[in-house]
Amino acid sequence: MNPSDYPRKMHVNEALNDNNHLDWVQETENFLFAKNKVGFVDGNSKKPETEDSNHVLWLRCDAMIRGWLTTAMENEIRVSVRYANSAKEIWSDLKDRFRKESTPRAYELKQLLISTRQDGPSVSGCRPISQN
Template sequence: MAEDVATSEKDNGGNVVDYNSPYYLHPSNYPRQMQVNDALSDKNYADWVQEMENFLFAKNKIGFINGSIEKPEKTSKDYMPWMRVDAMIKGWHTTAMEKEIRGGMKYANTVVEMWIDLRERFGKESAQRAYELKNKIAVTHQDGAIVSAYYTKLRSLWDEIQSVFPIP
């Protein structure tokens, strides 16, 4: 039988800490953590978004970028916790960007503004990127690689082209 895992406890000040709250920040979190394999560049937006969304989902912070956790009024008890988490996520995002891109993001007021701006800049369906991917597929050869490695290379290209031009 599985044990129940505590989802909250009292801190030293007697306050209840809810580990399942999207406002909870683990003590090991800090703004300059690199959360994705590669920094955002002109050529890897689709992969970067997928990794960042997965990371934020795992941290229970996805609502900050999809808009489901809106910024509370300044008079709300959730205002300061929301601001703290938003600042943390902005730090995670900017750390995971190339310097040229990061410079254009420093004036975003919230992480959702940053997320929307990035989608507008990099998330458009790109005919040029699709052309590049189609060419890569056309010139990809097995060249003595094992079948699974060759298939993995092709599958990666197919998946990327699907993310650029999704089939309805």
């Protein structure tokens, strides 16, 4: 950790809400990558055993990242992940939650595309607009 890091120092343009998950993930991953902390959310930084001298350091970093994540969320979402045990747990929960919510929306959009019809002549039957 850097001495300038503290829990409320996550730089994202908008707090996570029901409509911006993918954008929020992109910004958050960029932020965590710049801080060399992506491993805490993707699971590559494993929690050391209690006897390991790095155990407390890892716990401290994970607590910082949980603070970064939760302060970059709208309150409704923050409350739902309040009792997560790790940053990875928060990240996985959000991924599962938003993936499930986007499946019905994807189906809805596909149905809308299928039912969309063009009024008038077909595109191939249209004459090009002349440019003078």
